[in-house]
Amino acid sequence: MEKQIIGRGILAGALGGVLAFGFARIFAEPQIQQAIDYESGRDAAQQALDKAAGLPVEPEGMEVFSRAVQANIGIGAGIIFFGAAMGALFAVAYALYLGRAGQIRPRTLALLVAGGGFMGMYLVPFVKYPANPPAIGHEDTIQQRSSFYLLMVAASVLFLILAVWLGKRLQPRFGTWNATLIAGGVFIVATAIVMLALPQFGELATNRQLHQATETPAPLTDASGKIVFPDFPADLLFTFRLYSVGAQLILWATIGLVFAPLAERLLGGAPARRTTSTPRASVIG
Amino acid sequence: MSTASQPTTAATPLVIPGSRAVLWLVGTVLLALAVYYFIGVDQGAVSVFGNDTHIHEFVHDGRHFLGFPCH
Numbered sequence: 001m002e003k004q005i006i007g008r009g010i011l012a013g014a015l016g017g018v019l020a021f022g023f024a025r026i027f028a029e030p031q032i033q034q035a036i037d038y039e040s041g042r043d044a045a046q047q048a049l050d051k052a053a054g055l056p057v058e059p060e061g062m063e064v065f066s067r068a069v070q071a072n073i074g075i076g077a078g079i080i081f082f083g084a085a086m087g088a089l090f091a092v093a094y095a096l097y098l099g100r101a102g103q104i105r106p107r108t109l110a111l112l113v114a115g116g117g118f119m120g121m122y123l124v125p126f127v128k129y130p131a132n133p134p135a136i137g138h139e140d141t142i143q144q145r146s147s148f149y150l151l152m153v154a155a156s157v158l159f160l161i162l163a164v165w166l167g168k169r170l171q172p173r174f175g176t177w178n179a180t181l182i183a184g185g186v187f188i189v190a191t192a193i194v195m196l197a198l199p200q201f202g203e204l205a206t207n208r209q210l211h212q213a214t215e216t217p218a219p220l221t222d223a224s225g226k227i228v229f230p231d232f233p234a235d236l237l238f239t240f241r242l243y244s245v246g247a248q249l250i251l252w253a254t255i256g257l258v259f260a261p262l263a264e265r266l267l268g269g270a271p272a273r274r275t276t277s278t279p280r281a282s283v284i285g
Numbered sequence: 286m287s288t289a290s291q292p293t294t295a296a297t298p299l300v301i302p303g304s305r306a307v308l309w310l311v312g313t314v315l316l317a318l319a320v321y322y323f324i325g326v327d328q329g330a331v332s333v334f335g336n337d338t339h340i341h342e343f344v345h346d347g348r349h350f351l352g353f354p355c356h
């Protein structure tokens with residue numbers, strides 16, 4: 001049974017990845033290209049300033065893959081494999097909550113677990129550390145930014161699991177509605193505490209040395225303070241982040257909606273029936 | 286709407302049993318986390334292939350777009 005569930009989860013995830021890739025290719029790639037163009041333009045302006053000031057100019061790094069490969073194949077492979085991995089994690093969570101989630105149909109459980117995956121793996125971490133297009137983010141802080149982001153993902157997934165556990169514990173006493181509200185409130189408070197405790201990227205030491213409170217590029221000024229290159233376009237940043245949420249929404253919605261009927265068929269469709277014939281003793285080795 | 290004998294606990298049809306199932310579930314999680322790591326993190330903050338940047342550069346746009354911190 002677990003093999004069927006995992007296989008279907010990966011399938012649903014890969015399919016979600018394909019749809020999210022289609023969305024990304026059409027809507028996000030033009031934005032990413034604009035961000036990269038901004039970055040190159042800014043680098044060129046910076047080099048011109050350095051040269052004028054007699055500073056050493058760093059040579060440009062060599063391109064490993066062309067933009068065409070990155071924008072058409074690389075992003076597709078990345079999103080589809082990511083989708084399959086998320087589908088696999090979804091399937092494991094689904095298998096573990098089977099029979100432990102109260103009075104609920106297999107397809108409803110599929111949507112709930114997918115919603116939890118979207119929240120825990122992406123949306124809650126995004127609230128603290130939103131997705132950034134190229135050109136945003138200081139090279140020297142990549143290690144700290146990665147660690148804090150992964151910490152945020154781990155915390156939100158952990159809190160989500162604990163909140164579900166708490167809700168189930170409270171359900172007999174307070175009823176489903178109130179138990180859900182209490183568990184949800186505890187989740188929000190716990191998450192908020194972690195978000196307050198973790199630093200903003202602008203507060204990292206490297207950025208403080210550079211006297212910048214954010215990693216989003218500010219206008220580039222020459223020695224006299226005249227702006228020679230504009231700051232990062234706010235509209236572009238917003239659109240990129242909005243599309244990033246959109247792609248993850250497509251991915252997780254597909255996982256839930258594709259897995260739901262498959263699970264319904266796999267588990268016999270009928271609601272709330274514990275299969276008494278489950279061979280508890282089928283343990284091999 | 287249930288035919289369960291214990292309506293308070295009856296639910297989706299079954300609880301996955303057995304230690305072989307546990308192996309499958311744990312293996313799946315480890316594999317999924319490895320994929321997550323290579324798409325989102327490797328050859329950026331940390332790298333298992335030293336200075337090589339092929340994976341990073343290949344999935345670069347996806348890394349940004351999926352929400353991971355990048356350069």
Ligand SMILES: [Zn+2]
Nearest residue numbers: 134345355356
């Ligand atoms: Zn990047």
